[in-house]
Amino acid sequence: MKRLLSGLSGFIMLAATNAYALPEDKGISMLPAGSALAEEVHFFHNGILMPIMTVISLFVLALLLWVIVRYNAKANPEPRKFSHNTLIEIIWTGVPIIILLIIALPSFELLFKEDVVPDGKQVVARGDGQTVDFVFPNDFVESRMVRRADHLQVILDDGVEQTTLKNRRDFRVQGWGERDLVVSLNEPAPAGASVILRGGRSTQNVTDCPMSKRYIDACEKEVVLAPTMTLKVNGYQWNWQYSYPDFGDFDFFSNMLTEDQTTPELYRFEVDNRVVVPVGETIRVTTTANDVIHAWALPSFAIKIDAVPGRINETWFRPEREGVYYGQCSEICGVKHSFMPIAVEVVSRPEFEAWVDEQRELIGLEPMFGDGNTTLAQADTAAAAE
Template sequence: MRVDRLLGWGISAITALGASAPAWAEEVYGQPRPWQLGLQPGVTSLKEGIGDFHNLLLIIITLITIFVLALLVYVMFKFSAKNNPVPSKTSHNTLVEVAWTVVPIMILVVIAVPSFKILYDQERIPEKVDLTIKATGYQWYWGYEYQDQKVAFESRLVEEKDLKPGELRLLTVDNPVVVPVNATIRVLTTASDVVHAWTVPAFGVKKDAYPGRINQLWFKAERIGTYYGQCSELCGTLHGYMPIMVKVVSPEDFAKWMDEAKKKFASEDAEEPKRLAAVRD
C-alpha cells in the first residue's frame, strides 16, 4: 500500500513539474533565462506541437522508470535468499512474455503517432508563402536575402563592448531578420564553406545549411517580439559567435522597415549578398 501511494505521489509530482515548467518561463519569449526549466515558450504551431510531444514523452519515460524501479525493489525483497530460500525453476511464462512484447509495441505506437505528425508538419511547406528568405551560413556569420524584394545583407554578432542596454550578449546582431507577424515565412538554408544550421527554438525550427545544397523550413510567428537562435552545427573555432536574431513586427512596421532596407541593402543581384566585411577579414 505504501509503495502504491509513493508511486502515485511520484507520478503526480513529475507530471505537474513537466506541465508547469514552460509556464514558469511564460514572461520570457524568444530567449533563454537563468535557471530556466523546460523548453522555451513557443510562438508557432510547430513549437507548440513539439512542446506537447516533449511533455508526453516526459510522462511516459517517468512511468517506465518508476515501474522498473518498483519492479526491481519488489524482486529484491520478494525473491531474496531470506524470503525465498528455495528458488523457482520456472523457465517460461507465456503471459509475461506476451506482455513484455505487446506493451512496448503499444508504447511505441503512442509515441510514433504524434511524432510523425510533427515531422510531417515541419517538412510540408504551406502552398501560400508570404515571404521567402535565403539564409546562407558563412564562417562565422549569416547572410540573408529577401528573394522577392531584392534585398541582401549580412548579419554579424555585436561584440560585448558595443552592446547597448538591454541587448543580449552573444545573441545580438547588427542586422537582424525582420518578418511580419502571422505571416508564413519560408527560409531557404545553404552555406558557402562548411555545414551550419539555422535554428530558432521559439519557432521550433532547425535546418542544416550545406554547401552546394538548398534546404528549406517554414514558420508562422504568432507573437510580436524578438527571438534568438544560434548555429547548431560545429562549424569552426567561432561556432558560438554566429547567432540568429529575428524581429517579428506588425505588417505596418515591416512595410516601413522594408522601404528603408531597400535603400540600405538594395542589391541588383539578390543571389549574392555583399561580402565587403568578409574581404576585410
C-alpha cells in the same frame, strides 16, 4: 559601417519596446512558443512524451525496488530456476510496440507539417444582401485539393469583427474535391460585408488552445495560407547571411555582438543585424551553407534545419506574436560554432515594410512600399513592374 549603425540603432530602439524569448537561468521548460506549430510541438513533448517517460521511469524504479527487497539472497535463499515465460515475453514485446506507436503517429504528423510548406489561399467576395453562393477555385494539384470540411474556412467580415461560420449550420458546400467549390450560405451575406473563403490542406490548431482540448484533438483548426515571402539563410564559418528575394534580393550578414556591445543577458544571443519578418504571415525558409554543415535552429518556432553546402533545405514558420526570438547554430561547425547566434524580430506589416524600404535604400533601390501604408496587392503590382 552604415549597415552596422542602422542595425544597432534599430536594436536600441526595439530593445525598449519588444519582449524577448530568452532562455531563463535554471529554467527547465521550453522557450515560449512563437507559433501555433511550436505550441503543437511543445504539447507533444510536455503532454505526450513527458507523461510516458515519467510513467515508464517510475514503473522501472518500482520493479527494481521490488526485486531488491523481495529477491535478495536473504529474503529469497532458494531461487526458482525457470528460464522463460511466454506470457511475460508477449507483454514486454507488445506493450513497448504500442507505446512506440503512440509516440510515432503524432510525431510523423508534426514532421509532415514542418516539411510541407503550406499552400492555402483565400478569396474575398463582397456581400450585397442577396447573394448566397460563393465560389472557391479549388485549383490545387490533385493531392492538395480541398476535400473535407476542415480544409475550408468561411469567414464573415462586417468591417468590425470576423465571424467564422460553421459548415452545415451556416453554409453548405457542393463539389468537395472538384475544380469549383460552391459555398452556399444559409442566409445571404449582408451588404458591405466581406465573405472570406480560405482553403487548403495545411491546417493548424488556433493558438492558445488549452492542453485539455489538445488531448482529445478538439482544438479549433485554421487553414494556413501560402508564404508571403521567402527568407534565404546561408551559413558561413562563423556567421549567417540572410537574403530577401521577394523584396529586391537585398542581403546582409548577421554577426554576434561582442560583450561590450550588448547587455550580459543578451550576450551570445544578440546580433548586429537581425532577421526581420512580418507577424501572422507564413514565411518560407530555405537554408544552405557556404563551407561546412551548419543548422539554423530557432526553438520558439520549433525549427531546426540543417544548412548543407551545395543543397537547399526548406521549411516554414508563421509567427503569431511580435517580439524578438533567439536561436543558435546547432551543428558543430568549427571553433566559433557557439558564436553564431540567430535573432529573429517579428514586427507588424507596416514596420516590416518600412524596414524593407530602409534595406533597399542601402543598396540603392527605390522604396517598394513608400509611406508604409501600401497594401499587399499594391506591393505585388510594384514587384511586377520592377
